[in-house]
Amino acid sequence: MTIDVPTSRSDRSLPQLQPVSFIGANGQPTDVPTDGLRIPSDRTLLGLYQKMVQIRRFEAQVTHLTRQGRLATYPSAAGQEAIEVGATTALAPGDWLFPTYRDTAALLTRGVPVTEILSAFRGDWHCGFDPNEYHTSPAATPLATQTLHATGFAMAAKLKGEDACTLTFLGDGASSEGDTHEAFNFASVWQTPTVFVLANNQYAISTPLREQSNATMLADRAAGYGMPGLRVDGNDIAAVFAAVTAALERARAGEGPTLIECLTYRMESHTNSDDPTKYREAEEVEHWKQFDPIDRLEKHLRSAGVLNDERAAEITASAEELATSVRDAMNTEAKVDPSELFDYVYANPRANLVAQQAKLEAELAAAGRS
Template sequence: MHADDLLPGDTPLRLIDQDGASHPDDRHRMPAADTLLEGYRRLVLARRLNDQADALVRQGRLAVYPSSHGQEACEIAAAMVLGEQDWLFPTYRDTVAVIARGVDPFEAFVLLRGDWHSGYDPNRHRVAPQATPLATQLLHAVGFAHAARLRGEDTVVLAMCGDGATSEGDFHEALNFAAVFHLPVVFLVQNNGYAISVPLSRQTAAPSLAHKGIGYGMRGRLVDGNDLAALLAVLGEAVEEAREGGGPTLVEAVTYRIKSHTNADDATRYRTSDEVEPWLARDPLLRLRAWLTAQGELAEGDDAEAHAQAERVAADLRTAVMADAEPHPEDLFAHVYATPTPQLREQAAQLAAELRAAEAGRPNTQEAAR
């Protein structure tokens, strides 16, 4: 592959601007209108879930929530470009992508509720557990892709991370391994401007994060992360190239974190409202709605139904999260080892005996013997 084929464009690809106007591109086609209409419905739900999660945090029903408000186009596109057999490796901020992949919203929020490790079955949904440590999921993703290819499976892996993760050694190791072994992996970097409080300018001197791809011998692509149409075009192309044996691609989606890093963060300490304000006009939801309306693809009734459906999902989530968790003590031993060790079996038996004794209202015979 020639070096010129590896380099990204000088500016992020944009097919729909912030005013909803089309920007044709010689290489990337505008996705079909029905695809974008489905994407809009998902964006509406994504925004409502982000808002609902913020409210649940304030009510003490979620322990923490890293909002993807303003980044929802990246989340939705990541899920939409994957086939049923493909896998998604998300970060802690990608709950919306997890839900868009088919995971029940309550199951996706269980981890953030703080009462269980992960609420969904990764194998059923082909979504890896969300990861809090930066960039560790990238290593898992390339290992999974390598194993899938060794088994002869038609699997593409899409691994998500933020700009802060690109400063970690795991990022380098994952990209280098994927390129050397020519693996079917798409790396999606959501460049939202900050690694908590550290701006991108203090993380890299590269022209863009997408330019890092050439150093590993893989394609780098730069895209407007608030333009769902452009994201679907670029990520879709990268997924198909990976599936056809073309190897990995590094995609940088330029977006912005509208809310604080999490509810435990005060973003006003390191950025001003003047910096945030222009990004509000680049809202991915409003942008796509403007385009669909101008094209005559979004009827008033369709828009109302999308919001009504989002409200129903948010209400169901709210009801489920408000219910008190009832963990069973024996669950402590359920997911430690695939085959429990003798020590664990002994401890589990002791706990079971104590529970039975407590229910029967008599002392534990083992304790009495001591």
């Protein structure tokens, strides 16, 4: 079964190519050319399946917490787990990840604890975790800024002679930003070890792809910068993992950056404050459900004999344990030190700021809260 590729408004665009895919929506091997990529072993795929199941349950739990007022606005990546899990798993421990606000699944895959990931959605002033500990940058909210960060970091690593690649995610909307094109050009000119993973989920908030770009394939943009570009089925985690693995191998060999367009669909709203029924039809969402990344991989693993009911139940139980830990953590009031308000404002605090801090501390002491 093949994915319906969105069409362009122009007949002048390049031909549409079926994305690289190993596993079809029915769980069976596809007959799509795989560009020489190596399919991961079923053992590797089983581990990826478990991570996706856990993250799908995590996403559902977080959505419930936002509705309960325990967390602020949250951008779900449900349906896009294959891209984030597959790409992030391909990274080496010494590589660096540069995520966006929607890439919570990538942070979980990278090993960042749930409490540290979600602290930002509770209003904490910091990103919630130490970037150096997980080789992961704080998630970027402004569109496309992370592409520049990933490129610059990779350039620095190259100059220092470090064996480190960078990987960054961006969406179809961010691909139209000027920062993205600057990053593509710089990365290609200086041959930085950078992998750009473009999650084409068909919408930039409420703007469909056909109104964002007149190109049929966003991966074609790579040619304009003199770097390889590849389009893969973003709902086939085997294809994502294989493509990113190959791109990282190129980067480590000094062959520069790669752009990988992952064709997928945003199953949920842009954030929990968005109403997607105002700009897309229910039939469209139903159509894309048949390409669900978890369902197709489960069919494949069962067919291959590496997943049975008992193992599936164990994986589901582990996902429930994760959801429970999220509930327990987020239903506990965060302990906030009011004095943190004055930290990191100035290297050398000004007199008025010192006076304000002293006044606050005096008031807290008088209230017995010092």
